[in-house]
Each structure stands twice: as C-alpha cells, then as structure tokens.
Amino acid sequence: MAETVIKHDGRDYTEDQLYYLTNGIKDYQIVHGSHLKGVQFETASSVPSRPAGASMLPTLFPRSSFQEACELQQAFNELYMRVASDPEWLYSTLEPLMDHDDLFTTLWEICAKVRDAGVVQHTVCAIFRSDYMLHQTPNDEEVSLKQVEMNTFSCAGACHADRIAAMHHHLAKVKAPEASPNMGLSKNTKVIVNLLKAAYETYEAAATSGRANCVLMTVQPFNFNIADERPIDVVYHRAGYEIEEYDEPGKETRLRLEMSRAIKCPDILTHLTGFKSVQQALTQSGAVERCLPPDKAAMVRRTFMPMQILDTTIPGLEARKTALDPKRAANYVLKPNLEGGGHNIYRSNIAGFLSSRPREEWHKYVLVRLIEPPPSTGTIMMPEALYHGAVVSELGVLGTCLWQRRSRAGSEVEIKQNKIAGWTFKTKPMGIDEMSVVKGYGVFDCPLLVD
Incomplete structure (x- = not known):
C-alpha cells in the first residue's frame, strides 16, 4: 500500500x-x-517567466462566510x-x-x-475589490468576516483567479476527483470586460464627433504581471498608484486624461477613496449611514475592524500611545495611506518604525486592530518549495x-450598473504577515466551501 504523505480535508494523498x-x-x-514575466532579465530576443504561486489543493473556507x-x-x-x-467630504477627510x-x-x-x-x-466607471479574512478571538465562539481593505484603483488578480479556479476544476476531473472545489468557476x-463594454x-451613444472610439488601458512599463492585464484588453488604469509615476510628464498625462471626455x-476622485484615511473615516459613527439605508449600513459595518489615524485628536493621541508600547501594539498593524497591501508594519516593530x-x-499612518484568523490547513506551491501546514486565506x-x-456636492448619483463580478482567493503560510502573491509571500488559491 502506498504511504500517505499528507492529509487534506480528511483525505490521504500519497x-x-x-x-x-x-x-x-x-x-x-x-x-x-499563469506566469509572471521576469522583466529584470529580459533581453532583446527573449524573456524568462515563472509560474505564479498556486495552491496544490483548494483550501477550506466556510460557505456562509463566502x-x-x-x-x-x-x-x-x-x-x-x-x-x-462627494468631493467636499473627501477633501475634509484627506x-x-x-x-x-x-x-x-x-x-x-x-x-x-x-x-x-x-x-x-460626469459618468464614471470602476472596478472595486473588497478583501476579507476570517476573524476569531479566543473569546469568540463563532467565526466572523472582517474587511481587510477596499481596493478602488487598479484592482489586480481577477484574471489569475479565473485561471486558478479553472485549473482546480480541471485537476479534479483528471487527477484528484475527490478534491473538487465544490463551486462554480469565477x-x-x-464581467470586467462587459463593464468596459x-x-x-x-460613451458612444453620447459622442457627436463621428470619430472612432476605443478602450485605452494605461499600464506600467516593464510590467511583470501582464498575464493579469492582457486578457481584459474608456480609460482603464493599471498604472498611476505610485508617487514615482508622477514626474512632470506623468502629472501632465494624468491631467490630460482626467480633463478629457x-x-x-x-476617475481621480474614485482613486482617492482607496486611501486608508477614507476607510478609517467610514468606521466613524454615522459615516456609512449617510450613504446607505440602515439595513445595508449595518451589514457593512459588521465587517469593520477598529482603526485610528495617528493624528493629534484625542483618539489619535491614544492610538499613538498604543503604537509606541510594544506590548499593547502586539495585536495591531500600522498601515500607510497607500492603497493596496504591502508597506505595513506589524506588532512590536511599530514603535521602532515610528521613532x-x-x-x-505620523498622521500618514493608520493603526488597525489585527484580524485573528482561525487555524486552517492547506497545501500550496510556494516559489521555492511545496508547503503543507497551517495557512491563512x-x-x-x-x-x-x-x-x-x-x-457637485453631496453623494447624489444615478447608478447605471452595480454588479458582483467574481472573487479572488489567496493563501499564505501561517506566520507570514504579507499576502502579496507576486512578491512570493503567498499563492493564488480556490476555496473549498464547507458547511
């Protein structure tokens, strides 16, 4: 009999x-x-690539939370x-x-x-991605869903997620039928292409010039993540979220795009909503309720974790005390205002960083209560080796x-489309703080939904 190497979801794998x-x-x-381009090693006639990190088997995730x-x-x-x-509210916040x-x-x-x-x-188009993790403190009997962040600009991973879901469905048919992800394809x-359409x-219905129209995608030069962008190819931004991109030509280009029809x-106002200061401001009493009816506001608010800007208000000064005390900071992460992950400082490292x-x-940073995910087990293919053990998704x-x-004032809008596109799912070994797949900290994955 073949020897069991790992157990996953109660099944033995040889x-x-x-x-x-x-x-x-x-x-x-x-x-x-499903590869990442090795742009730093590109030559005139060739370029290497490496597979994006991927899970070997889908990782368990509660169906109710999904x-x-x-x-x-x-x-x-x-x-x-x-x-x-609501530019006035945005400006007062930022x-x-x-x-x-x-x-x-x-x-x-x-x-x-x-x-x-x-x-x-006055018509605006956007692709949003709300990221979540499961949360369960030692005093909690039930697991809850908590928002990590809301991405409003250059949301990546959509195409990789489609491929990883299709891959797991394919492998379940031909190599491991018992490991089916138990859900539909992403x-x-x-859906993103249909939005751009x-x-x-x-735009075409309102155009009067008679000239041919097109969809323009702005991308970064020497981009390693083309496999997540090319399948989607309006002005669609996959660049413009780093300050280094805003030299004088960069500023002029963005201004010209924003002033165009x-x-x-x-657009640039929607870009600004991705700052962590906006996410923090929305946790304050009444902020969500001014935009949503009570039932929707309550649903949204349940996912918030406590967070506070390190400003000079009374709550901000108290947050500074917490951040500067390594023991009190053990359950916190310090996040810069930048949209997206990375650049975060964790736990006892916060005090030294701020000093x-x-x-x-300091008011450029937000102190956020860490989400405490319950233990789970996964099998993932990291860039260096196969990993089987405790994971976080x-x-x-x-x-x-x-x-x-x-x-121009207030939040009065005519909503023409409001749809769910699909999902992304990423997993990393327990103990690694960052979640960036392209930087090698985790992998693209597929949830195995369980009741």
Whole structure:
C-alpha cells in the first residue's frame, strides 16, 4: 500500500498522487499563461517567466462566510460610488495629508485643476475589490468576516483567479476527483470586460464627433504581471498608484486624461477613496449611514475592524500611545495611506518604525486592530518549495460599477450598473504577515466551501 504523505480535508494523498498533481499544475500554468514575466532579465530576443504561486489543493473556507462576502459587495459598491461623488467630504477627510503625503497632494492638485476647468464627463466607471479574512478571538465562539481593505484603483488578480479556479476544476476531473472545489468557476474577466463594454457603449451613444472610439488601458512599463492585464484588453488604469509615476510628464498625462471626455475607470476622485484615511473615516459613527439605508449600513459595518489615524485628536493621541508600547501594539498593524497591501508594519516593530520617522508624518499612518484568523490547513506551491501546514486565506470579491454624478456636492448619483463580478482567493503560510502573491509571500488559491 502506498504511504500517505499528507492529509487534506480528511483525505490521504500519497507521494505518487502529489507528483501527478504538481506536474499537472505546472503544465496547466504553462499552457494557460499563469506566469509572471521576469522583466529584470529580459533581453532583446527573449524573456524568462515563472509560474505564479498556486495552491496544490483548494483550501477550506466556510460557505456562509463566502456567501456573506458576495452579498455585501453591492452595498460596498454603492457606498464607494457615493463617497467618490462627494468631493467636499473627501477633501475634509484627506486634507490633513496635504503637504505631508506626496501622492495625495499630487492627485488633489490634479483634481482641483479639473474642477476649475469644468468637468466634462460626469459618468464614471470602476472596478472595486473588497478583501476579507476570517476573524476569531479566543473569546469568540463563532467565526466572523472582517474587511481587510477596499481596493478602488487598479484592482489586480481577477484574471489569475479565473485561471486558478479553472485549473482546480480541471485537476479534479483528471487527477484528484475527490478534491473538487465544490463551486462554480469565477467569471471575473468576462464581467470586467462587459463593464468596459457598457462604458464604451455609454460613451458612444453620447459622442457627436463621428470619430472612432476605443478602450485605452494605461499600464506600467516593464510590467511583470501582464498575464493579469492582457486578457481584459474608456480609460482603464493599471498604472498611476505610485508617487514615482508622477514626474512632470506623468502629472501632465494624468491631467490630460482626467480633463478629457473619456469615461475613466476610475476617475481621480474614485482613486482617492482607496486611501486608508477614507476607510478609517467610514468606521466613524454615522459615516456609512449617510450613504446607505440602515439595513445595508449595518451589514457593512459588521465587517469593520477598529482603526485610528495617528493624528493629534484625542483618539489619535491614544492610538499613538498604543503604537509606541510594544506590548499593547502586539495585536495591531500600522498601515500607510497607500492603497493596496504591502508597506505595513506589524506588532512590536511599530514603535521602532515610528521613532525613526518625524512626528509630523505620523498622521500618514493608520493603526488597525489585527484580524485573528482561525487555524486552517492547506497545501500550496510556494516559489521555492511545496508547503503543507497551517495557512491563512484572504477572500476578495470584485464588483463592477457605472454611475453618473448628479451634483457637485453631496453623494447624489444615478447608478447605471452595480454588479458582483467574481472573487479572488489567496493563501499564505501561517506566520507570514504579507499576502502579496507576486512578491512570493503567498499563492493564488480556490476555496473549498464547507458547511
């Protein structure tokens, strides 16, 4: 009898089974382009690539939590459409960053120039992704769903998620039928393309020039993640979220795009809603309720973790005390205002980091209570080796939005499209804080839904 190497979801896997699975995964990724481009080693005639990190077997995830995240997405879509249509509230929320956060200052200067010149396109298009993790403290009997962050600009991973789901369904048929992910395929790419099509048709219906129209995608040069972008190819931004991109030509290009009649995906106001200061402001009493009816607001608010900007308000000063005390900071993460993951400082490292920064820069950071995921077991293919053991997963749900602003002040909008696109699912070994797959900290995965 073949010797069991690992157990997963109560099933035994032998060395031969794992061998066939790993080879099937590697071959599938080559055939379907689930690779990252090695741009730093590119030559005039060739470029190497490596497979994106992938799970060998789908990872267990509660069906009820998955369904809750999907049901929440349209409410989060509506919330951020309304927030992105209220420039006065946005500015009052982000104004403390002026002159201290170069990216915000640059983006707001572009905003001001567009406003002064007169906005010529009031229809906005956006792809949002709300990321969640499971949370369970030692005192909790039940697991709850908590939001990590809301991504409003250049949401990545959609195409990779489609491939990984299709891969697990394929492998379940031919190599490990007992390891079926037990759910439908993700349809991110199709729904995102349909959103861009809807924006294109909206623009075309209003166009009067008679010239040919197109969809323009802005991308970074020397980009290693083309496999997540090319399947989707309005102005659709997959670049413009790093301050280094805003030299003088970069500023001029973004300003020209924003002042054009093109429907932006997203426009610069929606870009600003991705700052952590906005996420923190929405946790304050009444902030969500001003945009959503009570039932939707309550659903959204249940997913929030406590967070506080390190400003000089009374709550901010108390948060500074917590951050500077390694023992009190053991359950916290310090996040910069940048959208997306990375750049975070964890637990006892927070005090030393802050001590190395000028105090006037501290309000650029948000202190967030760490999510405490319950233990789970997974089998994943890290870039260096196969890993089987305790893991943490992050579920992202994507939404597609198309709306028209109705007034310069307030959050009055006409919602033309508010849909759930699909999902992304990433897993990392327990003990690793970051979740970036492209940086090698985790893998793209598929949830195995359990009751």
